[in-house]
Protein backbone atom coordinates (compact mmCIF):
# COMPACT_ATOMS: atom_id res chain seq x y z
CA UNK A 1 0.00 0.00 0.00
CA UNK A 2 1.52 3.27 -1.10
CA UNK A 3 1.37 6.85 0.07
CA UNK A 4 -0.53 5.96 3.16
CA UNK A 5 1.01 6.42 6.55
CA UNK A 6 -0.91 6.22 9.74
CA UNK A 7 -0.13 7.87 13.04
CA UNK A 8 -1.44 6.71 16.34
CA UNK A 9 -2.38 9.86 18.20
CA UNK A 10 -3.60 8.15 21.33
CA UNK A 11 -2.84 5.04 23.31
CA UNK A 12 -5.91 3.33 21.90
CA UNK A 13 -5.38 0.22 19.86
CA UNK A 14 -6.66 -0.21 16.34
CA UNK A 15 -9.45 -2.68 15.92
CA UNK A 16 -10.24 -2.79 19.62
CA UNK A 17 -13.93 -3.36 20.23
CA UNK A 18 -14.48 -0.35 22.38
CA UNK A 19 -17.10 2.37 22.59
CA UNK A 20 -14.22 4.82 22.60
CA UNK A 21 -13.26 6.51 19.38
CA UNK A 22 -9.74 5.73 18.29
CA UNK A 23 -8.22 9.14 17.73
CA UNK A 24 -6.07 7.97 14.88
CA UNK A 25 -5.20 9.94 11.80
CA UNK A 26 -4.42 8.62 8.34
CA UNK A 27 -2.55 10.67 5.80
CA UNK A 28 -3.27 10.33 2.08
CA UNK A 29 -1.18 12.35 -0.39
CA UNK A 30 -2.46 15.55 1.18
CA UNK A 31 -5.71 14.86 2.96
CA UNK A 32 -5.68 13.84 6.60
CA UNK A 33 -8.45 11.48 7.69
CA UNK A 34 -9.32 11.28 11.37
CA UNK A 35 -10.67 7.91 12.40
CA UNK A 36 -13.54 7.64 14.87
CA UNK A 37 -15.33 4.59 16.21
CA UNK A 38 -18.74 6.07 15.54
CA UNK A 39 -20.91 3.14 16.65
CA UNK A 40 -19.88 0.09 18.66
CA UNK A 41 -21.67 -3.08 19.65
CA UNK A 42 -23.47 -3.54 16.33
CA UNK A 43 -24.14 -7.13 15.27
CA UNK A 44 -23.05 -7.78 11.68
CA UNK A 45 -23.98 -4.49 9.97
CA UNK A 46 -24.84 -5.35 6.36
CA UNK A 47 -26.20 -2.27 4.58
CA UNK A 48 -25.04 1.18 5.65
CA UNK A 49 -26.43 4.17 3.82
CA UNK A 50 -26.85 7.93 4.23
CA UNK A 51 -30.53 8.80 4.42
CA UNK A 52 -32.42 11.81 3.03
CA UNK A 53 -33.13 12.78 6.65
CA UNK A 54 -29.37 13.30 7.19
CA UNK A 55 -29.15 10.23 9.37
CA UNK A 56 -27.22 7.01 8.78
CA UNK A 57 -29.39 3.95 8.25
CA UNK A 58 -28.03 0.48 8.88
CA UNK A 59 -29.36 -3.06 8.68
CA UNK A 60 -27.95 -5.88 10.76
CA UNK A 61 -28.01 -9.45 9.55
CA UNK A 62 -29.78 -10.45 12.78
CA UNK A 63 -32.79 -8.36 11.76
CA UNK A 64 -32.50 -4.82 13.14
CA UNK A 65 -32.70 -1.50 11.34
CA UNK A 66 -30.64 1.17 13.10
CA UNK A 67 -31.20 4.92 12.74
CA UNK A 68 -27.90 6.57 13.64
CA UNK A 69 -27.09 10.21 14.41
CA UNK A 70 -23.89 10.73 12.38
CA UNK A 71 -22.69 13.43 14.78
CA UNK A 72 -22.80 11.43 17.99
CA UNK A 73 -23.16 7.82 16.88
CA UNK A 74 -26.22 7.51 19.12
CA UNK A 75 -28.83 5.30 17.49
CA UNK A 76 -32.33 3.92 17.80
CA UNK A 77 -33.45 0.47 16.68
CA UNK A 78 -36.42 1.40 14.50
CA UNK A 79 -37.37 -2.13 13.39
CA UNK A 80 -36.64 -5.64 14.65
CA UNK A 81 -37.63 -8.15 12.00
CA UNK A 82 -38.09 -11.85 12.57
CA UNK A 83 -35.65 -13.10 9.93
CA UNK A 84 -34.04 -16.44 9.18
CA UNK A 85 -30.41 -15.65 9.93
CA UNK A 86 -29.47 -19.28 10.49
CA UNK A 87 -26.72 -20.62 8.29
CA UNK A 88 -23.82 -18.47 7.28
CA UNK A 89 -25.13 -15.74 5.00
CA UNK A 90 -28.89 -15.10 5.23
CA UNK A 91 -30.82 -12.62 7.36
CA UNK A 92 -31.78 -8.98 7.00
CA UNK A 93 -29.59 -7.79 4.13
CA UNK A 94 -30.27 -4.95 1.68
CA UNK A 95 -32.00 -1.61 2.25
CA UNK A 96 -32.94 1.38 0.10
CA UNK A 97 -34.88 4.52 1.00
CA UNK A 98 -37.65 5.93 -1.14
CA UNK A 99 -36.27 8.69 -3.40
CA UNK A 100 -39.26 11.00 -2.73
CA UNK A 101 -38.75 10.84 1.00
CA UNK A 102 -40.49 14.06 1.99
CA UNK A 103 -43.81 12.90 0.57
CA UNK A 104 -43.28 9.13 0.66
CA UNK A 105 -41.14 8.08 3.63
CA UNK A 106 -40.82 4.38 2.85
CA UNK A 107 -37.94 1.97 3.33
CA UNK A 108 -37.29 -1.09 1.15
CA UNK A 109 -35.72 -4.11 2.80
CA UNK A 110 -34.51 -7.43 1.38
CA UNK A 111 -34.37 -10.25 3.90
CA UNK A 112 -34.48 -13.99 4.32
CA UNK A 113 -37.84 -15.19 5.61
CA UNK A 114 -38.49 -18.67 6.98
CA UNK A 115 -39.47 -21.09 4.24
CA UNK A 116 -36.50 -20.40 1.94
CA UNK A 117 -37.84 -17.09 0.69
CA UNK A 118 -35.79 -14.00 0.00
CA UNK A 119 -38.30 -11.20 0.37
CA UNK A 120 -38.45 -7.67 -0.97
CA UNK A 121 -40.71 -5.65 1.32
CA UNK A 122 -41.49 -2.00 1.84
CA UNK A 123 -42.19 -0.40 5.22
CA UNK A 124 -43.68 2.95 6.25
CA UNK A 125 -41.55 5.33 8.35
CA UNK A 126 -43.54 7.35 10.87
CA UNK A 127 -40.59 9.38 12.14
CA UNK A 128 -39.67 6.98 14.92
CA UNK A 129 -40.22 3.44 13.66
CA UNK A 130 -40.77 1.28 10.59
CA UNK A 131 -44.01 -0.67 10.25
CA UNK A 132 -46.90 -1.64 8.01
CA UNK A 133 -44.92 -4.16 5.94
CA UNK A 134 -46.00 -4.76 2.38
CA UNK A 135 -44.36 -7.77 0.70
CA UNK A 136 -43.59 -6.84 -2.91
CA UNK A 137 -41.86 -9.98 -4.20
CA UNK A 138 -40.13 -13.17 -3.12
CA UNK A 139 -37.41 -15.27 -4.70
CA UNK A 140 -35.64 -18.40 -3.51
CA UNK A 141 -33.29 -18.24 -0.52
CA UNK A 142 -30.70 -20.58 0.95
CA UNK A 143 -27.90 -20.71 3.50
CA UNK A 144 -25.54 -19.03 1.01
CA UNK A 145 -25.64 -16.76 -2.08
CA UNK A 146 -28.73 -14.66 -1.37
CA UNK A 147 -27.70 -11.47 -3.20
CA UNK A 148 -30.16 -8.83 -1.90
CA UNK A 149 -28.34 -5.57 -2.52
CA UNK A 150 -30.86 -2.82 -3.38
CA UNK A 151 -30.41 0.35 -5.45
CA UNK A 152 -32.91 3.00 -6.55
CA UNK A 153 -32.21 4.28 -10.06
CA UNK A 154 -32.78 7.87 -11.26
CA UNK A 155 -35.90 6.76 -13.15
CA UNK A 156 -37.47 5.70 -9.83
CA UNK A 157 -37.12 2.00 -10.41
CA UNK A 158 -35.48 -0.34 -7.91
CA UNK A 159 -32.77 -2.93 -8.54
CA UNK A 160 -32.37 -6.03 -6.37
CA UNK A 161 -29.54 -8.51 -6.81
CA UNK A 162 -30.45 -12.17 -6.32
CA UNK A 163 -28.04 -15.04 -5.72
CA UNK A 164 -27.80 -18.48 -7.30
CA UNK A 165 -28.33 -20.12 -3.86
CA UNK A 166 -25.25 -22.24 -4.48
CA UNK A 167 -26.99 -24.21 -7.25
CA UNK A 168 -23.92 -24.09 -9.47
CA UNK A 169 -25.49 -21.43 -11.65
CA UNK A 170 -28.47 -23.43 -12.97
CA UNK A 171 -30.80 -20.56 -12.09
CA UNK A 172 -28.47 -17.86 -13.41
CA UNK A 173 -29.04 -18.68 -17.11
CA UNK A 174 -32.73 -19.61 -16.70
CA UNK A 175 -34.89 -16.71 -17.90
CA UNK A 176 -37.86 -18.11 -15.97
CA UNK A 177 -36.04 -18.17 -12.65
CA UNK A 178 -35.58 -14.93 -10.66
CA UNK A 179 -32.44 -16.20 -8.93
CA UNK A 180 -28.94 -15.48 -10.21
CA UNK A 181 -30.15 -12.15 -11.60
CA UNK A 182 -30.42 -8.45 -11.13
CA UNK A 183 -34.16 -7.71 -10.91
CA UNK A 184 -35.80 -4.33 -11.64
CA UNK A 185 -39.05 -3.17 -10.03
CA UNK A 186 -41.29 -0.15 -10.07
CA UNK A 187 -41.39 1.34 -6.58
CA UNK A 188 -44.85 -0.20 -6.07
CA UNK A 189 -43.43 -3.65 -6.79
CA UNK A 190 -44.82 -4.05 -10.30
CA UNK A 191 -42.76 -4.89 -13.39
CA UNK A 192 -41.54 -1.79 -15.29
CA UNK A 193 -42.99 -1.70 -18.81
CA UNK A 194 -39.52 -1.01 -20.22
CA UNK A 195 -37.82 -4.02 -18.64
CA UNK A 196 -36.00 -6.17 -21.26
CA UNK A 197 -39.02 -8.51 -21.07
CA UNK A 198 -42.08 -6.49 -19.96
CA UNK A 199 -43.45 -9.62 -18.30
CA UNK A 200 -40.33 -10.29 -16.22
CA UNK A 201 -38.47 -8.59 -13.38
CA UNK A 202 -35.16 -9.72 -14.91
CA UNK A 203 -32.87 -6.80 -15.76
CA UNK A 204 -29.62 -8.75 -16.24
CA UNK A 205 -28.76 -12.43 -15.94
CA UNK A 206 -25.79 -14.75 -15.52
CA UNK A 207 -24.94 -13.66 -11.98
CA UNK A 208 -23.58 -15.85 -9.22
CA UNK A 209 -23.97 -13.65 -6.14
CA UNK A 210 -23.80 -9.92 -6.63
CA UNK A 211 -23.76 -7.95 -3.38
CA UNK A 212 -22.67 -4.53 -4.60
CA UNK A 213 -24.66 -1.91 -6.52
CA UNK A 214 -24.18 1.81 -7.02
CA UNK A 215 -24.57 4.62 -9.52
CA UNK A 216 -21.66 6.44 -11.12
CA UNK A 217 -21.32 9.37 -13.53
CA UNK A 218 -23.86 9.53 -16.37
CA UNK A 219 -26.02 7.10 -14.41
CA UNK A 220 -23.71 4.18 -15.14
CA UNK A 221 -24.60 1.26 -12.84
CA UNK A 222 -21.69 -0.49 -11.13
CA UNK A 223 -21.95 -3.93 -9.61
CA UNK A 224 -19.57 -6.17 -7.70
CA UNK A 225 -19.91 -9.92 -7.71
CA UNK A 226 -18.54 -12.80 -5.67
CA UNK A 227 -16.71 -15.43 -7.73
CA UNK A 228 -16.28 -19.12 -6.92
CA UNK A 229 -12.58 -19.50 -6.13
CA UNK A 230 -11.13 -16.97 -8.53
CA UNK A 231 -12.58 -14.15 -10.61
CA UNK A 232 -14.45 -11.83 -8.30
CA UNK A 233 -15.87 -9.24 -10.67
CA UNK A 234 -16.49 -5.49 -11.00
CA UNK A 235 -19.08 -4.91 -13.73
CA UNK A 236 -21.10 -2.21 -15.42
CA UNK A 237 -24.72 -3.33 -15.68
CA UNK A 238 -26.62 -2.85 -18.93
CA UNK A 239 -30.25 -3.87 -19.37
CA UNK A 240 -30.71 -7.27 -20.95
CA UNK A 241 -27.06 -8.29 -20.87
CA UNK A 242 -25.73 -11.68 -19.83
CA UNK A 243 -22.89 -11.68 -17.25
CA UNK A 244 -21.87 -15.25 -17.99
CA UNK A 245 -22.10 -17.34 -14.82
CA UNK A 246 -21.67 -20.32 -14.70
CA UNK A 247 -20.42 -20.67 -18.30
CA UNK A 248 -18.01 -17.76 -18.02
CA UNK A 249 -15.80 -16.70 -15.13
CA UNK A 250 -14.21 -13.27 -15.35
CA UNK A 251 -13.25 -12.32 -18.90
CA UNK A 252 -14.11 -14.16 -22.13
CA UNK A 253 -10.61 -15.53 -22.42
CA UNK A 254 -10.92 -19.27 -21.96
CA UNK A 255 -9.41 -18.91 -18.50
CA UNK A 256 -11.70 -20.27 -15.81
CA UNK A 257 -11.67 -23.06 -13.28
CA UNK A 258 -15.31 -23.84 -12.57
CA UNK A 259 -16.50 -23.65 -16.18
CA UNK A 260 -15.52 -25.44 -19.40
CA UNK A 261 -12.59 -23.39 -20.66
CA UNK A 262 -13.11 -24.57 -24.25
CA UNK A 263 -16.69 -23.38 -24.14
CA UNK A 264 -16.09 -19.99 -22.52
CA UNK A 265 -15.19 -17.97 -25.62
CA UNK A 266 -17.93 -19.56 -27.73
CA UNK A 267 -20.51 -18.91 -25.03
CA UNK A 268 -19.46 -15.27 -24.87
CA UNK A 269 -19.82 -14.82 -28.61
CA UNK A 270 -23.18 -16.55 -28.77
CA UNK A 271 -24.66 -14.72 -25.79
CA UNK A 272 -23.17 -11.22 -26.03
CA UNK A 273 -21.65 -11.65 -22.58
CA UNK A 274 -20.61 -8.49 -20.76
CA UNK A 275 -17.07 -8.76 -19.38
CA UNK A 276 -15.96 -7.30 -16.03
CA UNK A 277 -13.81 -4.18 -15.79
CA UNK A 278 -11.66 -5.89 -13.20
CA UNK A 279 -11.38 -9.30 -11.59
CA UNK A 280 -9.70 -10.47 -8.37
CA UNK A 281 -8.05 -13.89 -8.07
CA UNK A 282 -8.12 -15.62 -5.69
CA UNK A 283 -11.49 -14.27 -4.62
CA UNK A 284 -11.33 -11.34 -2.22
CA UNK A 285 -15.11 -11.34 -1.50
CA UNK A 286 -15.93 -7.98 -3.04
CA UNK A 287 -19.00 -6.41 -1.53
CA UNK A 288 -20.91 -3.14 -1.66
CA UNK A 289 -19.74 -0.17 -3.69
CA UNK A 290 -20.34 3.59 -3.69
CA UNK A 291 -19.15 6.26 -6.10
CA UNK A 292 -17.15 8.90 -4.23
CA UNK A 293 -17.52 12.31 -5.85
CA UNK A 294 -16.79 14.69 -2.97
CA UNK A 295 -14.01 17.30 -3.10
CA UNK A 296 -13.15 16.75 0.57
CA UNK A 297 -10.91 13.80 -0.33
CA UNK A 298 -9.47 14.78 -3.73
CA UNK A 299 -7.32 11.62 -3.80
CA UNK A 300 -10.53 9.56 -3.93
CA UNK A 301 -12.81 11.89 -5.90
CA UNK A 302 -14.11 10.16 -9.03
CA UNK A 303 -13.50 6.67 -7.60
CA UNK A 304 -15.63 3.70 -6.70
CA UNK A 305 -15.09 2.77 -3.05
CA UNK A 306 -15.53 -0.97 -2.67
CA UNK A 307 -16.01 -2.76 0.65
CA UNK A 308 -14.00 -6.00 0.61
CA UNK A 309 -14.58 -8.80 3.07
CA UNK A 310 -11.43 -10.81 2.34
CA UNK A 311 -11.78 -14.29 0.85
CA UNK A 312 -10.47 -17.63 2.05
CA UNK A 313 -7.27 -17.55 -0.04
CA UNK A 314 -7.10 -13.78 -0.44
CA UNK A 315 -3.62 -12.66 0.61
CA UNK A 316 -4.68 -9.16 1.70
CA UNK A 317 -7.91 -9.63 3.64
CA UNK A 318 -10.69 -7.15 4.44
CA UNK A 319 -10.04 -3.70 3.05
CA UNK A 320 -11.43 -0.73 1.18
CA UNK A 321 -10.63 -0.88 -2.53
CA UNK A 322 -10.45 2.50 -4.24
CA UNK A 323 -11.11 2.10 -7.97
CA UNK A 324 -10.11 5.24 -9.86
CA UNK A 325 -12.49 5.68 -12.80
CA UNK A 326 -12.21 7.73 -15.99
CA UNK A 327 -14.32 10.91 -16.06
CA UNK A 328 -17.04 9.19 -18.09
CA UNK A 329 -17.09 6.38 -15.52
CA UNK A 330 -16.65 3.67 -18.15
CA UNK A 331 -13.00 2.76 -17.64
CA UNK A 332 -11.07 1.66 -14.57
CA UNK A 333 -7.77 3.53 -14.70
CA UNK A 334 -6.04 2.29 -11.55
CA UNK A 335 -6.84 0.99 -8.11
CA UNK A 336 -5.38 0.79 -4.63
CA UNK A 337 -6.55 -0.31 -1.23
CA UNK A 338 -6.61 0.87 2.36
CA UNK A 339 -7.38 -0.27 5.91
CA UNK A 340 -6.23 -3.89 5.58
CA UNK A 341 -4.43 -3.21 8.88
CA UNK A 342 -7.76 -3.57 10.67
CA UNK A 343 -7.91 -7.30 9.86
CA UNK A 344 -11.68 -6.86 9.62
CA UNK A 345 -14.22 -7.88 7.03
CA UNK A 346 -15.51 -4.62 5.56
CA UNK A 347 -19.13 -5.09 4.53
CA UNK A 348 -20.28 -1.68 3.40
CA UNK A 349 -19.24 1.89 2.85
CA UNK A 350 -21.26 5.12 3.03
CA UNK A 351 -20.47 8.80 2.52
CA UNK A 352 -21.57 11.95 4.32
CA UNK A 353 -22.67 14.20 1.43
CA UNK A 354 -21.85 17.36 3.40
CA UNK A 355 -18.45 16.64 4.90
CA UNK A 356 -17.26 13.94 2.52
CA UNK A 357 -16.55 11.68 5.49
CA UNK A 358 -16.48 7.95 4.75
CA UNK A 359 -18.13 5.38 7.00
CA UNK A 360 -17.21 1.70 7.04
CA UNK A 361 -19.31 -1.15 8.46
CA UNK A 362 -17.00 -3.82 9.91
CA UNK A 363 -18.04 -7.46 10.36
CA UNK A 364 -15.29 -8.95 12.50
CA UNK A 365 -12.16 -10.82 11.46
CA UNK A 366 -13.53 -14.10 10.10
CA UNK A 367 -16.16 -15.64 7.82
CA UNK A 368 -19.07 -15.15 8.05
CA UNK A 369 -18.83 -12.30 10.48
CA UNK A 370 -19.66 -12.11 14.13
CA UNK A 371 -20.51 -9.21 16.35
CA UNK A 372 -20.17 -7.05 18.21
CA UNK A 373 -18.80 -4.86 15.46
CA UNK A 374 -17.91 -1.25 14.81
CA UNK A 375 -18.99 1.40 12.36
CA UNK A 376 -16.03 3.67 11.78
CA UNK A 377 -15.97 7.19 10.44
CA UNK A 378 -13.02 8.66 8.53
CA UNK A 379 -13.44 12.41 8.60
CA UNK A 380 -11.35 14.44 6.16
CA UNK A 381 -9.63 17.68 6.98
CA UNK A 382 -12.36 20.30 7.41
CA UNK A 383 -13.65 21.90 4.24
CA UNK A 384 -16.17 24.61 3.46
CA UNK A 385 -18.71 21.83 3.09
CA UNK A 386 -18.40 21.13 6.79
CA UNK A 387 -19.44 24.68 7.56
CA UNK A 388 -22.37 24.44 5.15
CA UNK A 389 -23.50 21.33 6.93
CA UNK A 390 -23.18 22.91 10.34
CA UNK A 391 -25.41 25.71 9.12
CA UNK A 392 -28.25 23.28 8.51
CA UNK A 393 -27.49 21.16 11.56
CA UNK A 394 -26.87 24.01 14.00
CA UNK A 395 -24.09 22.61 16.14
CA UNK A 396 -21.41 20.03 15.47
CA UNK A 397 -19.96 18.30 18.55
CA UNK A 398 -16.47 16.79 18.66
CA UNK A 399 -14.82 14.74 19.85
CA UNK A 400 -17.74 12.60 20.87
CA UNK A 401 -17.24 10.73 23.18
CA UNK A 402 -14.95 13.13 25.02
CA UNK A 403 -13.02 13.00 28.26
CA UNK A 404 -11.66 16.51 28.80
CA UNK A 405 -13.09 19.10 26.48
CA UNK A 406 -15.88 19.20 23.94
CA UNK A 407 -15.71 21.63 21.08
CA UNK A 408 -18.96 22.89 19.62
CA UNK A 409 -18.81 24.19 16.06
CA UNK A 410 -21.75 26.59 16.01
CA UNK A 411 -23.22 27.85 12.77
CA UNK A 412 -24.13 31.51 12.25
CA UNK A 413 -27.84 31.34 12.94
CA UNK A 414 -27.21 29.61 16.27
CA UNK A 415 -24.43 31.86 17.49
CA UNK A 416 -25.39 33.94 20.50
CA UNK A 417 -28.39 31.75 21.24
CA UNK A 418 -29.07 30.09 24.61
CA UNK A 419 -28.16 26.48 25.27
CA UNK A 420 -28.03 24.09 28.17
CA UNK A 421 -26.58 20.64 28.84
CA UNK A 422 -28.55 18.21 31.00
CA UNK A 423 -27.81 14.70 32.19
CA UNK A 424 -30.24 11.80 31.88
CA UNK A 425 -31.74 12.73 35.26
CA UNK A 426 -32.59 16.18 33.92
CA UNK A 427 -30.00 18.05 36.04
CA UNK A 428 -28.48 21.06 34.31
CA UNK A 429 -24.66 20.74 34.07
CA UNK A 430 -23.99 23.81 32.02
CA UNK A 431 -25.85 26.63 30.32
CA UNK A 432 -25.20 29.94 28.63
CA UNK A 433 -24.92 31.34 25.13
CA UNK A 434 -23.41 29.56 22.13
CA UNK A 435 -20.37 31.04 20.42
CA UNK A 436 -18.73 30.17 17.11
CA UNK A 437 -16.01 27.92 18.53
CA UNK A 438 -17.46 26.97 21.87
CA UNK A 439 -15.55 24.75 24.29
CA UNK A 440 -17.14 22.86 27.18
CA UNK A 441 -14.97 21.57 30.01
CA UNK A 442 -16.31 18.09 30.82
CA UNK A 443 -13.30 16.82 32.76
CA UNK A 444 -15.22 16.65 36.04
CA UNK A 445 -18.41 15.15 34.60
CA UNK A 446 -19.32 11.52 35.25
CA UNK A 447 -19.13 9.05 32.36
CA UNK A 448 -22.37 8.78 30.45
CA UNK A 449 -24.71 10.49 28.05
CA UNK A 450 -25.70 14.15 28.16
CA UNK A 451 -28.14 16.16 26.10
CA UNK A 452 -27.20 19.51 24.62
CA UNK A 453 -30.32 21.58 23.98
CA UNK A 454 -30.44 24.87 22.12
CA UNK A 455 -33.00 27.05 20.43
CA UNK A 456 -32.16 29.44 17.61
CA UNK A 457 -33.57 32.90 16.99
CA UNK A 458 -36.44 31.46 14.98
CA UNK A 459 -37.52 29.20 17.79
CA UNK A 460 -36.10 26.02 16.20
CA UNK A 461 -35.10 23.60 18.95
CA UNK A 462 -32.13 21.26 18.52
CA UNK A 463 -30.71 18.48 20.68
CA UNK A 464 -27.42 16.64 20.45
CA UNK A 465 -26.34 13.63 22.47
CA UNK A 466 -22.84 14.02 23.83
CA UNK A 467 -20.96 11.19 25.49
CA UNK A 468 -18.43 11.63 28.28
CA UNK A 469 -16.08 8.75 28.94
Ligand SMILES: [Ca+2]
Nearest residue numbers: 048288348349
Ligand atom coordinates in the same frame (compact mmCIF):
# COMPACT_ATOMS: atom_id res chain seq x y z
CA1 LIG B 1 -24.41 0.37 0.71
Ligand SMILES: [Ca+2]
Nearest residue numbers: 243244245250
Ligand atom coordinates in the same frame (compact mmCIF):
# COMPACT_ATOMS: atom_id res chain seq x y z
CA1 LIG C 1 -19.35 -12.47 -15.08
Ligand SMILES: [Ca+2]
Nearest residue numbers: 249251253255
Ligand atom coordinates in the same frame (compact mmCIF):
# COMPACT_ATOMS: atom_id res chain seq x y z
CA1 LIG D 1 -12.54 -16.34 -18.09
